[in-house]
């Protein structure tokens with residue numbers, strides 16, 4: 001078997017890369033360890049930056065997103081029982097965010113790929129990458145009981161945090177930067193109309209909580225919990241009680257809508273970057289190279305930003321023999337990655353409550369007050385939240 005680009009992983013990174021390359025006439029084969037059903041039902045985040053929306057639209061996979069996605073122009077920061085609206089679009093040059101589940105993005109990309117018949121194999125096993133240092137890399141895997149070897153020009157490691165591609169990088173060249181957070185998120189999907197038109201990020205002395213949504217009938221709620229908590233520790237009544245407490249407002253007039261819990265999970269929080277993101281003919285993209293805590297809603301958007309850089313670089317290389325983009329891939333992506341790391345760290349620190357840190361808690365309350373009272377500080381939040389514009393030669397530009 002031979003192709004131009006072997007893509008490992010059919011998450012948002014791998015599927016979007018496949019789509020962008022297909023539109024440019026570059027062949028790719030996508031290999032995914034899980035079943036189609038599994039990847040289409042994993043519930044993940046749901047905030048798309050303006051740049052992500054534009055890219056999916058240009059790639060011809062934005063129809064349902066435009067029909068069903070909810071356009072938001074602001075978010076609320078709530079603390080000390082008072083809400084403050086941050087008018088994202090006013091502060092960030094009219095840019096918006098769109099609420100549309102990552103799961104839905106994945107479904108749309110899979111449907112588009114199956115429609116054109118471009119190669120996408122689910123349930124592949126024992127994937128390994130070979131000879132990335134030379135000119136003839138390959139990927140070996142098992143599928144339907146048979147062993148295969150896929151020869152290619154380039155391997156795109158889009159296989160998430162637990163994949164094999166990062167492990168295939170020379171470990172003595174790889175520099176890892178990471179931070180484990182002393183808290184986790186308990187997330188629920190509830191059959192209840194969202195309690196607010198916009199997302200609410202709240203800081204309460206008992207911890208952080210977030211009210212998001214998936215549709216006018218489905219609320220998505222998160223609550224700061226301990227990293228070693230189990231779902232059994234959180235019966236429905238405890239979840240709702242805690243959400244009511246953390247979102248409570250000083251003035252009357254706001255209530256939390258409740259309903260049956262359709263899905264629940266506990267997600268650990270991690271900040272992680274592996275550098276460089278490229279070695280020889282192996283290029284890492286998305287969660288394979290970096291993880292952010294979800295507070296800034298950047299994970300999916302960063303994955304899409306990486307593959308946009310990679311797709312452009314591959315087009316330059318195939319069309320014009322210009323390898324400059326590929327050579328700069330890691331540096332280009334890492335500039336945006338570190339900006340998002342900083343923003344995610346900043347939002348996480350500002351909104352969560354750590355044990356035994358009363359000094360830190362006072363600092364963060366002061367910072368929240370500053371963000372909601374200073375247009376300069378609110379603008380910093382807004383332009384990072386909606387996503388800094390892309391530039392062809394860099395990770396972002398001033399637009």
Ligand code: APR
Nearest residue numbers: 009010011012013032033127159160163286287299300303
């Ligand atoms: N072989 C083939 N596929 C693999 C392998 C492997 N050895 N290991 C993992 N995979 C698949 C996973 O099953 C998954 O479908 O790679 C895919 C990686 O997808 P994601 O984890 O969704 O990562 P990515 O595409 O980079 O998207 C990043 O996902 O985790 C969220 O918050 C994160 O929103 C961000 C986004």
Ligand code: PHB
Nearest residue numbers: 045046212294295296297
């Ligand atoms: C979500 O809707 O799942 C969501 C929204 C905002 C975040 C994280 C997750 O910061």
